[in-house]
Amino acid sequence: MRKLCTAEIIAIGSELLTPLRSDTNSLFLTRKLNEVGIEVRRKTVVGDDVDDLIKAIRDGMTRTDLLITMGGLGPTEDDRTREAVSCATGKRFVRDDSWIAYMTERFARAGRPLTENNLRQADLLEGAELLRNQFGTAPGQWIPGDCTILMLPGPPREVYPMFEREVMRRIAGQAGGVAMHTRILRITGLTESYTDSLVGPIYKNLQNPSVTILASPGAIELHLRAIADGRHTADELIADVEEKFRQKLGDRIYGIDDETLEMVVGRKLQVMGCTIATAESCTGGLLTARLTDVPGSSAYLLRGYVCYTNRSKIHDVGVSPELIETFGAVSAPVAEAMASGVRSRSDADLGVSITGIAGPSGGTETKPVGLVYISVATMKRVQTTENRFLGERPIVRFQATQRALDMVRMSLSEESAS
Amino acid sequence: MRKLCTAEIIAIGSELLTPLRSDTNSLFLTRKLNEVGIEVRRKTVVGDDVDDLIKAIRDGMTRTDLLITMGGLGPTEDDRTREAVSCATGKRFVRDDSWIAYMTERFARAGRPLTENNLRQADLLEGAELLRNQFGTAPGQWIPGDCTILMLPGPPREVYPMFEREVMRRIAGQAGGVAMHTRILRITGLTESYTDSLVGPIYKNLQNPSVTILASPGAIELHLRAIADGRHTADELIADVEEKFRQKLGDRIYGIDDETLEMVVGRKLQVMGCTIATAESCTGGLLTARLTDVPGSSAYLLRGYVCYTNRSKIHDVGVSPELIETFGAVSAPVAEAMASGVRSRSDADLGVSITGIAGPSGGTETKPVGLVYISVATMKRVQTTENRFLGERPIVRFQATQRALDMVRMSLSEESAS
Structure with missing residues (x-):
């Protein structure tokens, strides 16, 4: 068996070739493989046609160290992965008695008879090691060889635990001996091009770690990916570049890896022992739902109001009717009054408010779709921003909550600094 | 050029082989291809390695009528799809002057010079038809042949309009001559196994339309997919089975195709001229955000309260402190008081409330994580359900909003029937 440096993943199932389902398991597999330094070189999706599958397995075997099949291990006629691997490798089946005993016991508990079809699930390829499935009747198979073949079931709830418990220890020792580590820096409040102009000079000629910018409305991610002989060296390579990025981007980096803005804000609120209350118009509860x-979050979120009507703005958070009359419901003074009002009525440390036009209708020449006022009130002051977000209704709403959370974050940083 | 019956899609880009990005464009492509009766037989993801790409193109050409490449048409060194198709087909390049003129004019408007790299984007394969790109500098290419090759750019905002405007008319005439049509029936409030026990006998031996059940927490989808000589016949095949499903499932089917429960509820509220107000505890604004x-939605949603504290339940929606004292904040009587309270305080036709334990902490032996009370109050009565949802915090919260929306839907149906 050669060192495992490269892998290919074949996802099997006709439903993955419809417009309705895509293969998402492979993202999980890729993350785990990368952790031990195995690179994924190709992903293929094929249907339930056995000839297509045999061809895909044969092709993969010529190219890669580790070939992973996912799916097609069920008991039905559609499930032909075992058969295809047998054809592609020339290996025969050996029925595993221990797995038959396991299935028999499992079925007895559920009061169902074991069918002939289920017995096929205990058919291992010659030389294969059985990978126990805690959540189903299809075991995985690990077939070491010049190209090692790993057969996994399809359902995520079966694949994930099987991979963690049965596969990781098998691949870790035999992996290429390099470690691959990824660090994500999360940014909000900057455009992609401005971010790139700040950090581009740092990473443009960098090979290791490699750096990728991914941008979506209201969020930018910088992905740093290092490859080294060991995890420690990979971490150091990343830390060095991360430090340079932080010097340029400062507090625009709000979090790392899987952190969301609401997690970061929540942690700050909890650490500082602060409470918060919200008053939302155009975002209609989305900000509070994220918090x-x-x-x-019940430790710091006291209360939220969705003030979709003027009456609610007046009655629930104490905006004066004259203010709405004079400036309109979508205006900086009304946003300020909402934030101050919800703060004082809730006896919260912070009040945050959003009022704007999410679209698609409701816009005017002076107040177009995407115009959103956001206020954060603290004991000391009220800060308000005027924003013009682009995009469809859900995009405008998301960006507004993103901006509001970021304003709360900055406001808490000021508080803790002073 | 042979009739287009089968297609393969090759998505190109190293970022698609990381744990962070998956190919989602192909779902859109598959939908459009299926509409004209072309079946997708395989999807492959390869990185920026040109040899891998050439091999994948060559393999695909031996198997399929239409081979689609997606990505790798940019101006940089990483973008090697043009070169790979040239190697795989033996076709040379012809520079397209009209596209150079277009790019020159576009760059001039942006005040940037055209670089040598950009010129490469105007290199068409011999015999290729240029597919205009309204949103970028990379044109697509259509190369008719025994295996027709279609080269598309990678970014969704470029692919989608190009496919609609330039590709559909090319494939429609030459497609296999069959139509494929899919209808989705959306269901909530039933388990997968119970749904299957109701409709399984109808579809178990059915070939056309084929029927697939997809289940996720709080939502079940029945996919009916018919293939016929024309769209009309395909529609009839589907209508026949849909009718049988509707007889079994009745009002458990809340919508079709892309409809969400909040859209269906919103439409009913609007048609009936009814208004609604919400009071949420454990879902923290998610129900109101969905509405x-x-x-x-401002036509019917008057107001929402996120009552995360007892004080807020008492003060904002008028729950009596004694009720909370006696039954606890998570209880049927408190849910009822919240729904009635928010209804009367908002002068709304309907009041809806949710109180429960979303987890991961806060559960007790008698009130475990996942226990959620939901009430809907109308002028006539208050209806309450006790629910025990399984899953992580986001899953519990989503299911609670799903159930609440469904209760509102049923309550509106009763109103309109009476």
């Missing part, structure tokens, strides 16, 4: 998506 | 995600 409360974080476990433990 | 307001629908354009025009």
Whole structure:
């Protein structure tokens, strides 16, 4: 068996060739493989046609160290991966008695009889090691060889635990001996081109770590990916470049890896022992929903108002009717009054408000779709921003909550600094 | 050029082989191809390595009528699709002067010089037809042949309009001559196995339309896919089975195709001229965010309260402190009081409330994580359900909003029937 440096993934199932489903398991597999330094060189999706599958397996075997099949291990006629691997490798089947015993016991508990079809799931290829499936009747198979073949079931709830428990220890020792590590720096409040103009000179000629910018409305990610002999060296390579990025971007980097803005804001609120209350118009609860998506958010989120009508703005958070009359519901003074009002009515440390035009209708020449006022009120002051977001209704709404969370974050940083 | 019956898609780009990005364009392409009866037989993802790419193109050409490449048409050194197609087909390049003129004019407007790299984007393969790109400098290419090759750029904002404007008319006439049509029936409030026990006997031996059940927490989709000589016949095949499903499932089918529950509820509210107000505890604004995600929702959504504290439940929606004291904040009586309270305080036709334990902490033996009470109050009565949802915090929260929307939907149906 040769060192595992490269892998290919074949996802199997006709449903993956419809407009409705895409293969997402392979993202998980890629992350785990990269962790031990194995690079994914190709991903293929084929249907339930056995000839297509045999061809794909044969092709893959000529190119890669580790060939992973995913799916097609069920008990039905559609499930032909075992058969295809047998054809492609010339290996025969050996029925695994221990797995039959396991299935028999499992079916007995559920009060169902074991069918002939299920027995086929215990058919291992010659030389294969059985990978236990805690959440289904299809075991995985690990077939070491010049090209090692790894057969996994399709459902994510079966694949993920099997990979962690049965596969990682098998690949870790035999992997290429390099470590690949990725660090994501998360940024908001800058455009992609401005971010690139700041950090581009740092990374343009950099090979290791390699740097990629991914941008979406309201969020920019910088991906740093290092390859080295060991995890420690990979970490050092990344730390060095990360430090340079932080010097340029400062507090525009709000988090790393999987952190969301609401997680970062929530942690700050909790550490500082501060409470918050919200008043939303055009975002209609989305800001509060994001804040409360974080476990433990009841420690700091006191209350939220969705003020979709003038009456609600007046009655619930104390905006004066004259203010709405004079400036309109979408205006800086109304945003300020909403933030101050919800703060004082809730006895919260911070009040945050959003009022704007999410579209597609409701825009005028002076107040177009995408115009959003956001205010954050603290004991000391009220800060308000005027924003013009581009995009469809959901995009405008998301960007507004992103900006609001970022304003809360900055406001908390000022508080803790002073 | 042979009739186009089968297609393969090759997505190109090293970023698609990382744990961070997956190819989603191909879902759009598959939908459009299926519409004219072309079946996608394989999808492949390769990186920027030109040899891998040449091999993938050569292999594909032996198998399929239409080979689609996506990505790698940019101006940089990483973009090697043109070169790979040239190697795989033996076709030479012909520089397209009209596209150079177009790029020159476009760059002049942006005040930037045209670089030598950009000129390469105007290199067409011999015999290729240029596909205009309205949103970028990379034109697509259509190369008719025994295996027709279609080269598309990678970014969705460029691919989608190019496919609609330039590709559809080319494939429609030459497609296999069959039509493929898919209808999705959306269901909530039933389990997958119970749904299958109701409709399984109808579709188990059915070939055309084929039927697939896709289930996720709180939502079940039945996909009906018919293939016929023309769209009309395909529609009839589907209508026949849909009718049988509707007889079994009745009002459990809340919508079709891309409809969401909030869209369906919103439409009913608007048609009936009814208004609604919300009071949420554990879902923290998510229900209101979903309701307001629908354009025009200000016509019926009056107000939402996120009552994350007892004080807010008492003060904002008028729950009596004794009720909370006696039954606890997570209880049927408190849910009822919240729904009635928010309804009467907002002068809304309907009040809807959610109170529960989303987890991961906060559960007890008698009130475990996932226990959620939901109430809908109308002028006539208050209906309450006790639910025990399984899953992580976001899953519990989503299911609670799904159930709440469904209760509103049923309540509106009763109103309109009476």
